[in-house]
Amino acid sequence: MPERTGCCVVGGGPAGLMLAVVLARGGVAVTVLEKHDDFLRDFRGDTVHASTLTLLDELGLGERFSAMPQRVVQHLPLPLQAGTSFVVDLGLLPGPHKHIVMVPQWEFLELLADAGRQEPSFTLRRGVEVTGLLREHGRVVGVRYLDADGSDGELRAALTVACDGRTSAVRGASGLRVREFGVPMDIWWFRVPRRGADLQGLDVRVDDAALLVMIDRGGYFQVGYQIRKGSDARLRAEGIEAFRRRIAALAPELADRLGAVRGWDDVKLLAVRLDRMPRWFDPGLLCIGDAAHAMSPVGGVGINLAIQDAVAAARYLAAPVGRGEVRLGDLARVQVRRWAPTFVTQSLQRLAHRLVFQPVLSGPLGQGDGGPHRPSRLTRLLRRFPRLQAIPAYIVAIGALPEHAPSFARRSSSE
Ligand SMILES: Cc1cc2nc3c(=O)[nH]c(=O)nc-3n(C[C@H](O)[C@H](O)[C@H](O)COP(=O)(O)OP(=O)(O)OC[C@H]3O[C@@H](n4cnc5c(N)ncnc54)[C@H](O)[C@@H]3O)c2cc1C
Known part of the structure; x- marks a missing residue:
């Protein structure tokens, strides 16, 4: 049957x-x-x-x-523009x-x-x-x-x-x-040990040339780092030390524990x-x-x-x-x-x-000499009328x- x-x-x-x-x-x-x-x-x-x-x-x-x-x-950090993330207050939700x-x-x-x-x-x-x-x-x-x-x-x-x-x-x-x-990026996905005083929940870091998400899973951070689609093999060829420098540039507090990522086998590629x-x-x-x-x-x-x-x-x-x-x-x-x-x-x-x-x-947006980024129109609008963050x-x-x-x-x- x-x-x-x-x-x-x-x-x-x-x-x-x-x-x-x-x-x-x-x-x-x-x-x-x-x-x-x-x-x-x-x-x-x-x-x-x-x-x-x-x-x-x-x-x-x-x-x-x-x-x-x-x-x-x-409070949800959203990268609403290159160079910086904007924190949205979820308290505004119905x-x-x-x-x-x-x-x-x-x-x-x-x-x-x-x-x-x-x-x-x-x-x-x-x-x-x-x-x-x-x-x-x-x-x-x-x-x-x-x-x-x-x-x-x-x-x-x-x-x-x-x-x-x-x-x-x-x-x-x-x-x-x-x-x-078309999608411009893929993601490197790896773990870094988390310490008691570290941030809780979720954080998004973004600068002129990179974007990183840290997910708090108690004893460790699950980290996602954005790379250009198709660039995985080239970036891996630069070596694991170059990888650690990239991550530390966005998350300096992780610099002393990136040794926990022992090699490329610990970094998974997620194709987006x-x-x-x-x-x-x-x-x-x-x-x-x-x-x-x-x-x-x-x-x-x-x-x-x-x-x-x-x-x-x-x-x-x-x-x-x-x-x-x-x-x-x-x-x-x-x-x-x-x-x-x-x-x-x-x-x-x-x-x-x-x-x-x-x-x-x-890569670097050429927004000057490393000074603060000019907020985009959307960011300025959300700052001026905070209730719009509800959207x-x-x-x-x-x-x-x-x-x-x-x-x-x-x-x-x-x-
Ligand atoms: C890097 C990355 C990070 C993401 N992070 C988030 C996030 O934080 N929040 C969020 O909302 N979304 C996130 N997403 C999107 C999210 O993962 C998906 O949209 C969501 O998981 C879709 O759910 P699903 O049930 O449709 O499929 P999936 O979650 O992919 O589940 C599919 C299931 O089917 C099983 N399966 C596959 N093939 C077969 C088969 N032939 N026979 C039997 N079983 C099979 C798989 O094992 C799996 O369990 C992320 C996506 C990516 C790529």
Whole structure:
């Protein structure tokens, strides 16, 4: 007998697990296939946004989440212009959560996975890599996968949802088109020990020629350093001492511990991409999150967008999947709902690439003799009318179109 489920979710990242939890609470049989054995991968962002915090409250998970070790970010440094960052006050946000929380993403994903396991119709299979799609009469009817022990199998489903991120194998196998947008940068990703008196939460450092993000993960900083796209091999050839000098120029307080980065093996290259599918669905198949629209790390908004996609998809699709009859119109409703916030957010990221990241990467801006930078018009406006800071705060911490849990998925925290 072939294996069967109602909804096959490919990928146990933020989009996949949130989708599976909400669908399972709607009584839908859902199986998540995640290619890794655990969620322990340090390339994932750590941000949990204000709108996701509200969603966790609605799902009855807020109390458990707030009991997890975390860092609360109330003032968000945003590089709004080359040369300097501007600190936005998240206290201006509407709603109960006027902050972003930093939690290692694997802990957030474990919380969602635990919530899923409370539902009898939820299954999470780790160490299972999806390798292709099953099709019948022009419709996707499930996936082909490779198990942890190397054996292959098939899982049939009324609906398959690609939540397998920016290098989505499902999207590749679907033949659906993707529109790529140019991105000027890649990221070096590495760890540096953190000491008790160091900054907490998050910081962004930017000067005329470089940009660096420091994420406080308790005992260490996860550091992201922006390099020009395609320059990794050339910069590595300059040697690890040159690397340490670059980092120390932006974060002098780290200079005496950069020895912890012992060599290039400790510095991972994260290739940044930004793309979007013109159409997110085919008969029997839907793509959401980074699989439908890979996000740049700018603004740290990709996780939020992925989660919002998942909630909207679960709201529209729980009933059709439950009936075992998912029409193209049902899938189109998800894209119609989520296309505008995706377009707006990606357009702002592309603008930031052009106005901030590209100039930084083009090297010293020649703004004089090292004196203070002249604030851009936008920075001056935000300083003069501080309440306007609510706009970037809203876009980053809440998102262009926040979604709320459907009534069938809501629980009180005691349940
Ligand atoms: C350097 C960098 C830093 C970033 N920092 C932030 C940040 O701080 N905040 C933020 O909001 N966003 C950040 N982003 C963007 C964010 O990481 C993504 O937008 C977000 O993770 C998308 O979530 P997702 O669930 O769609 O996909 P992913 O998080 O990529 O999850 C995909 C999952 O699918 C699994 N998978 C992949 N292929 C298969 C397969 N064939 N079979 C089964 N499973 C598979 C993967 O193992 C993974 O678990 C960053 C991006 C980059 C590049």
